[in-house]
Amino acid sequence: MELVSMIVPCYNEQETLEDFYQEISTVRDRLLAMNCDLEVIFVDDGSKDRTLEKMKDLARENPWIKYLSFTRNFGKEAAIYGGLVHGNGDFVGLMDVDLQDPPSLIPEMARILREGEYDCVATRRVDRRGEPVIRSFFARSFYKIMRRISDVEIVDGARDFRLMSRRYADSVLELKEYNRFSKGLFGWVGYKTKWLEYENVERAKGETKWSFFKLFKYSIDGIVGFSEVPVRFAAWIGLMFCALAFIFILVIIVRTLVFGDPVAGWPSLVCIILLLSGIQLFCLGLLGEYLSKTYMEVKKRPVYLCKETNIGAQNREGGEEGV
Numbered sequence: 540m541e542l543v544s545m546i547v548p549c550y551n552e553q554e555t556l557e558d559f560y561q562e563i564s565t566v567r568d569r570l571l572a573m574n575c576d577l578e579v580i581f582v583d584d585g586s587k588d589r590t591l592e593k594m595k596d597l598a599r600e601n602p603w604i605k606y607l608s609f610t611r612n613f614g615k616e617a618a619i620y621g622g623l624v625h626g627n628g629d630f631v632g633l634m635d636v637d638l639q640d641p642p643s644l645i646p647e648m649a650r651i652l653r654e655g656e657y658d659c660v661a662t663r664r665v666d667r668r669g670e671p672v673i674r675s676f677f678a679r680s681f682y683k684i685m686r687r688i689s690d691v692e693i694v695d696g697a698r699d700f701r702l703m704s705r706r707y708a709d710s711v712l713e714l715k716e717y718n719r720f721s722k723g724l725f726g727w728v729g730y731k732t733k734w735l736e737y738e739n740v741e742r743a744k745g746e747t748k749w750s751f752f753k754l755f756k757y758s759i760d761g762i763v764g765f766s767e768v769p770v771r772f773a774a775w776i777g778l779m780f781c782a783l784a785f786i787f788i789l790v791i792i793v794r795t796l797v798f799g800d801p802v803a804g805w806p807s808l809v810c811i812i813l814l815l816s817g818i819q820l821f822c823l824g825l826l827g828e829y830l831s832k833t834y835m836e837v838k839k840r841p842v843y844l845c846k847e848t849n850i851g852a853q854n855r856e857g858g859e860e861g862v
């Protein structure tokens with residue numbers, strides 16, 4: 540009998556946990572019918588409400604429910620990593636707790652993985668119904684830019700909802716970077732991925748945890764993590780302006796020789812200084828972005844710290860908590 544480990548990051552989700560449990564229980568029965576066991580690993584990402592208590596209640600009644608709880612909010616990426624470290628299944632899956640990812644797809648995903656042709660079954664939304672227009676616009680633009688400037692394939696509308704084979708999950712675990720951008724990491728590891736599509740479902744209860752600012756920061760993480768084009772772009776702009784300045788100097792010398800030197804033009808000078816210092820600052824900012832990421836990586840801080848769990852002491856790393 541194969542084991543499916545479903546990793547479910549939760550941050551302040553006390554309202555949604557119960558509904559999720561109902562749905563996933565029926566899915567578990569369907570999986571058992573096809574000779575597949577299911578364990579759910581709830582990752583409490585430092586929730587400030589009663590999320591952890593709810594998880595403990597569920598775990599007490601159901602031995603197939605596991606939980607681990609972080610010392611503070613480390614972000615969804617860290618929660619995903621923490622879950623992956625503890626998921627021992629033959630198939631390892633990821634999904635949100637808010638039922639925006641239809642749990643009913645899991646048996647189908649397991650069936651596809653079992654056939655052995657694919658190592659990952661992932662999902663994408665075909666529309667962004669129910670999402671603010673501005674947010675959709677920026678999201679789409681982000682994917683467009685990413686596709687152009689990064690070698691790694693990042694699919695538009697891809698959700699984190701996916702089921703992976705053991706070896707695929709192990710490969711993702713081998714990427715131990717601190718600045719994690721899962722959508723990129725999943726593309727980076729390769730293998731064959733089958734994409735299932737579904738229409739956007741609105742959140743069952745509770746609120747989205749992503750503010751516009753958080754999403755913006757996330758997209759910068761994605762770009763900086765998976766592309767060197769922006770720093771190269773800075774060098775190109777610099778070169779272009781050097782060339783322009785050189786032509787300008789020539790023009791001014793020739794003009795002075797031919798027409799003499801009428802004193803004029805300080806406004807244009809100010810404009811040029813402003814423009815150039817703007818560009819310089821922009822390029823410095825770009826460099827800083829990469830440097831700060833490198834700084835965080837070099838420190839080798841743990842991606843998360845776990846304060847309590849009902850999962851046995853040994854994990855996939857064989858080491859201590861807080862990998």
Ligand code: UDP
Binds near residue numbers: 549551612615635
């Ligand atoms: N989440 C998390 N840590 C965070 C933010 C979100 O673990 O810091 C979880 C959240 O509980 C949910 C999932 O990530 O299960 C997706 O969050 P949300 O539904 O708010 O995102 P959206 O669906 O709007 O992209």
Ligand code: MG
Binds near residue numbers: 635637639742747
């Ligand atoms: Mg959601």
